[in-house]
Amino acid sequence: MLIRMNEIFPISRLLIKKKLNVLNEHDRMQFKKFNEKYPFLKEVNVEDLLEEIEAYSDIDKEQAWKSIQNKYQNRKNKSRFVITRRSWFKYASAAIVVGIVTTFLFKKEIFQSKEEITPIIVNTNQDIIYPGTDKATLTLGDGSVVALEKGNDFETKSAHSDGQKIIYNHENKNTSKITYNYLTIPRGGQFYLRLSDGTQVWLNSESQLKYPVSFNEGETRVVELIYGEAYFDVSPSNENKGSRFKVLNKLQEVEVLGTEFNIKAYNDDFNIYTTLVEGEVAVTSGEQSKKLSPNHQTKLHLESHKITVHDVDAKSETSWRNGVFSFREKPLKDIMKVISRWYDVNVVFENKDLESITFKGVLGKNQDLETILETIKNLSIIKNYEIHGKQIILK
Incomplete structure (x- = not known):
């Protein structure tokens, strides 16, 4: 079975989070569903995925992966594997959270499908807002x-x-x-x-x-x-x-x-x-x-x-033409303007201080809006958000 188009980014994100051993309970449930649906995912080489990030991020992949490998090596002598917020952001945030690691999988041509998409509902208490x-x-x-x-x-x-x-x-x-x-x-x-x-x-x-x-x-x-x-x-x-x-x-x-x-x-x-x-x-x-x-x-x-x-x-x-939004030290206020146009929503900043916080990374245009918001939340840029129909409240 071929992977459906709007599942590309969530799967890539989960693959790398699993590699870093930072899956939460919700991630594990999603990952289990994807593995049952697409058994060949077990064969995907995460290192190859990371090598494809260069076109989409300034992250130092070589240093990042060396650091990751060293941490895994150290696990042999430790009972816990800890990634600090600082090292997470420096070495892994662009790859893990932002969802920019799909080029390798595209080249393998395993993500082409014209089937109708049945979305995975992340939170049944909120509306799913689909991309443009x-x-x-x-x-x-x-x-x-x-x-x-x-x-x-x-x-x-x-x-x-x-x-x-x-x-x-x-x-x-x-x-x-x-x-x-x-x-x-x-x-x-x-x-x-x-x-x-x-x-x-x-x-x-x-x-x-x-x-x-x-x-x-x-x-x-x-x-x-x-x-x-x-x-x-x-x-x-x-x-x-x-x-x-x-x-x-x-x-x-x-x-x-x-x-x-x-x-x-x-x-x-x-x-x-x-x-x-x-x-x-x-x-x-x-x-x-x-x-x-x-x-x-x-x-x-x-x-x-x-x-x-x-x-x-x-x-x-000009990355929007190729299916991604690339932001380089852009304030969140400007980023949410872009997001609001593509998803046809209105964004309200409950905390006005959030407007000037800068963000660097790449977001896939084919993701549903909640995945985008979870990305921003996981980077500790916002504490929380609410979706009320076509209105998004950032906290």
């Missing part, structure tokens, strides 16, 4: 609105969709009147779009993009990120008769020739962030203009209109 899905609404040039989601196929003369992505026909033509479509992603959603010039766009939850059904040949290709977050893989100009590509949003425009970059411009943020992954872009606002090279990010402050440039890890900043 591929869904959007498409507004056509005539004003009509189409719901795009799994199971709803849609087709026009210019585009077709299987409900989980929308592809526009590869054609650019000259016309005096350009027809625009709007793709709107709700909270708890994400969507993939391929424009008529071949440019690929991944839209994050709570986002809206305006774009032409087809571009005029030889003219600058222009789209507008009305709000939200989008990752662009732009079709190069040499494949589009030399035409440049621009993304407009609020107070700035981003011009490219052919590259990959991310724009984050949510309505409830005070800044617009543009992160370059590959190539080169120019970010312009008013009389200011900044050129970016890979792993650089501009921050445009919406009140002062000032643009600053910062070094970032572009892979981490």
Whole structure:
């Protein structure tokens, strides 16, 4: 039997916790169920799992595992095996608690399944809040609105969709009147779009993009990120008769020739962030203009209109596109903004001091919300939490 997709992270977490001998009673019950369901888990090599963490964490794996092995060796002469909070966090938290150890298992191709998922209920007294899905609404040039989601196929003369992505026909033509479509992603959603010039766009939850059904040949290709977050893989100009590509949003425009970059411009943020992954872009606002090279990010402050440039890890900043949230010393307030959009919930900080506590780690987007909250709780970032429908209270 193949492991179901949303069981990947819990299983990986339990495998490593078992290796460190820190399973609690609830963990043991879950682990027993997984072992009965998937007997081959006994053959998974935890050391190999840890070797795959490098792409997702700054943890020093070699030193971490040496420390772990030494502790196990010392068990021969001791009646108890103790992991202090300090060593736990330094050597194991990213691997054990955060759920970032599934790459090895993905490569073994043991986690691919299209079966319907029956969730494991962690606490029957609380609602299970599931992660977001591929869904959007498409507004056509005539004003009509189409719901795009799994199971709803849609087709026009210019585009077709299987409900989980929308592809526009590869054609650019000259016309005096350009027809625009709007793709709107709700909270708890994400969507993939391929424009008529071949440019690929991944839209994050709570986002809206305006774009032409087809571009005029030889003219600058222009789209507008009305709000939200989008990752662009732009079709190069040499494949589009030399035409440049621009993304407009609020107070700035981003011009490219052919590259990959991310724009984050949510309505409830005070800044617009543009992160370059590959190539080169120019970010312009008013009389200011900044050129970016890979792993650089501009921050445009919406009140002062000032643009600053910062070094970032572009892979981490854009990890949402690949099914994970990667946080590097981010305050919990900002992290919960991301979480709230993906799970379509409202987060209340009962203790306001929690808002500024920083977190470093990676969370899988396919986990249910309670698993995410348990992760944060196990790291002693919060003492407790409550789930009341769509409201999350952090204590």
